[in-house]
Amino acid sequence: MKEFPPLTMLNIHENLLESLLELQAYADVQAVLAKYDDISLPKSAAICYTAALLKTRTVSDKFSPETASKRGLSTAEINAVEAIHRAVEFNPHVPKYLLEMKSLILPPEYILKRGDSEAIAYAFSHLQHWKQIEGALNLLQCTWEGTFHHVSVYPKRELPLFIHFTAGFCSSTAMIAILTHQFPEIMGIFVKAVSMISRTCLSSGRYLL
Incomplete structure (x- = not known):
């Protein structure tokens, strides 16, 4: 699967990401992302949130909101937060399922990119991978609540x-x-x-x- 050209129509790369995450082969996950996380290829929740997970993995075990507010964010923490931002911008429905604020159900047969159905499918397969990394869900929650919780659903704008x-x-x-x-x-x-x-x-x- 690694050697074949991109087969985005079949989502082969997403299955590969899931398998490598299950093995905790994070270096191989990064190599796959480098190949498929390209601006010319269609995005998906799996790609965006896996990229965020890898950036989060490097800092989440020592991350503390109180400490960060006092000393500011490190470069690695900024990179992780920005990666979460990009993921949530792509599909803002995912965090509620990863944080188990919404109950997980079996994914529907048809998946709508950037929709609630994609969020269910992603969280159903990847929640365990976020739980495997200490502090990952904590950093996701802090970033999501601080930035997106109140503005991700049709934000109101003041009219001129x-x-x-x-x-x-x-x-x-x-x-x-x-x-x-x-x-x-x-x-x-x-x-x-x-x-x-x-x-x-x-x-x-x-x-x-």
């Missing part, structure tokens, strides 16, 4: 002021048009009254100046 103004103006214009169509006489009186008040205000302003 001019969008609110435009929406209000359009709504007011539409309402005036409807009222004019339904009550032309009343709206005619209203328009005359507004015009008179406007002229009075302008005249008062000129007088004051």
